[in-house]
Amino acid sequence: xxxxxxxxxxxxxxxxxxxxxxxxxxxxxxxxxxxxxxxxxxxxxxxxxxxxxxxxxxxxxxxxxxxxxxxxxxxxxxxxxxxxxxxxxxxxxxxxxxxxxxxxxxxxxxxxxxxxxxxxxxxxxxxxxxxxxxxxxxxxxxxxxxxxxxxxxxxxxxxxxxxxxxxxxxxxxxxxxxxxxxxxxxxxxxxxxxxxxxxxxxxxxxxxxxxxxxxxxxxxxxxxxxxxxxxxxxxxxxxxxxxxxxxxxxxxxxxxxxxx
Amino acid sequence: xxxxxxxxxxxxxxxxxxxxxxxxxxxxxxxxxxxxxxxxxxxxxxxxxxxxxxxxxxxxxxxxxxxxxxxxxxxxxxxxxxxxxxxxxxxxxxxxxxxxxxxxxxxxxxxxxxxxxxxxxxxxxxxxxxxxxxxxxxxxxxxxxxxxxxxxxxxxxxxxxxxxxxx
Numbered sequence: 313x314x315x316x317x318x319x320x321x322x323x324x325x326x327x328x329x330x331x332x333x334x335x336x337x338x339x340x341x342x343x344x345x346x347x348x349x350x351x352x353x354x355x356x357x358x359x360x361x362x363x364x365x366x367x368x369x370x371x372x373x374x375x376x377x378x379x380x381x382x383x384x385x386x387x388x389x390x391x392x393x394x395x396x397x398x399x400x401x402x403x404x405x406x407x408x409x410x411x412x413x414x415x416x417x418x419x420x421x422x423x424x425x426x427x428x429x430x431x432x433x434x435x436x437x438x439x440x441x442x443x444x445x446x447x448x449x450x451x452x453x454x455x456x457x458x459x460x461x462x463x464x465x466x467x468x469x470x471x472x473x474x475x476x477x478x479x480x481x482x483x484x485x486x487x488x489x490x491x492x493x494x495x496x497x498x499x500x501x502x503x504x505x506x507x508x509x510x511x512x513x514x515x516x517x518x519x520x521x522x523x524x525x526x527x528x529x530x531x532x533x534x535x536x537x538x539x540x541x542x543x544x545x546x547x548x549x550x551x552x553x554x555x556x557x558x559x560x561x562x563x564x565x566x567x568x569x570x571x572x
Numbered sequence: 573x574x575x576x577x578x579x580x581x582x583x584x585x586x587x588x589x590x591x592x593x594x595x596x597x598x599x600x601x602x603x604x605x606x607x608x609x610x611x612x613x614x615x616x617x618x619x620x621x622x623x624x625x626x627x628x629x630x631x632x633x634x635x636x637x638x639x640x641x642x643x644x645x646x647x648x649x650x651x652x653x654x655x656x657x658x659x660x661x662x663x664x665x666x667x668x669x670x671x672x673x674x675x676x677x678x679x680x681x682x683x684x685x686x687x688x689x690x691x692x693x694x695x696x697x698x699x700x701x702x703x704x705x706x707x708x709x710x711x712x713x714x715x716x717x718x719x720x721x722x723x724x725x726x727x728x729x730x731x732x733x734x735x736x737x738x739x
Contacts, residue, residue, distance in 0.1 A: 314623060315624055315628040315645065315650045316644075316650060316651065318628070318647040319631075319632075319643045319644075319647035319650060320643070320647065321636075321643075322632075322642050322643030322646065323641050323642065323643040323644060323647065324644075325643075325719070326641045326642040326643060327641060327693075333642060337636055337642060340636045341636060341637065344636065344637070346590065348588065348591060348592055351588045351592045352592045355589075355593050356729070358597075359592075359593055359597055359663075362593070362596065362599075363596055363597060364596030366597060366598060366600075368621055370655060421593075422596050423591075423595045423596075424596065425595070426590070426591055426595055426637055426639070427590075427603060427605065427638055428602050428603055429640070429685070429687060429698050429706075430638070430639045430640075431697070432697065433639060461639075464650060469639065474698055475697070476696045477696060495697070495700075505692070514639055515653045515690075525694075532724065542674060544593045567682070571586055
């Protein structure tokens, strides 16, 4: 009974965001991090063998190479489509401050999800030692991947764009909305705030809008409109993320902590 | 003292395998839940109370790395170890294939309980349509690993006091 009460107390403290508990957790993770890295290295041959047996490794690698090449092309195309002059006008109209050369930290994805339920996060090999902080945006060359949700000294955890808890302010043409993840292999969804007669079409590029103390700087490619549903009297958009979140190897963390 | 050291070492190894090897290797498309498996075997080997204590600590260790609310795995492992210990003490102490089968079933129940508790606590992505499949396959993985983990846990408790408690 005492143990159950202890566990419930810990849960309660965690929900209240009890600072010392978070600090202890972060400290323990930092202590364990080099041990995990060492064990990872030692077990790499077994891991590779296991993946070969269960994941058909060669096919997966080939798929990943093709996916990366495809993403780069998609990202370039989206960026190219947004004409610079139009962008300037839009920025002026919406009063969005343009964020120039924000420093970025390149990181390697070192671990996927832990357990069976955390399928919407990955771990990267950079942490607060590299200047990272919670909520910083994470991108690839193609576009937005997610944001940092846990930052330890040498490692961080990234919540992926497909996570149901993920939300990002987006811009489609001149319209702005809030898009949220809907789960793995599903598109993002944006609903509300878009006028029913807004000229949005399938295939339109979707970028971050960077408005209102957003966690994300403006104009990061997010995806493309997959479908436009006006049947319920409001506009509901399904958006195909520009970046495939499965099998990513390297990411860049933008050291941006919110619009001014 | 030696028992505690052996048990702590076994728990730590299980935890490390869970957060390294089984992050990448997913037999049947899921990762085995080794901390849960260790907790179940602790309950079976050492009885309800000592098993629950061991389950609590192995779950707590897993909570450090797992992104769910801190304490949820500790709660789950503590309860399943206690129930397994109680069943073993009062009803039946299975051996061989029956022991592995009951561990597999208990693992499925534990995983389902964990996911439902997470959902009750407002965590999305746990009690989904995938849950029955995950619970079944984790049960299968843990069933296959059960003989090995069972041996390690029995070795950990190999001391006069622990053997008396387990007898």
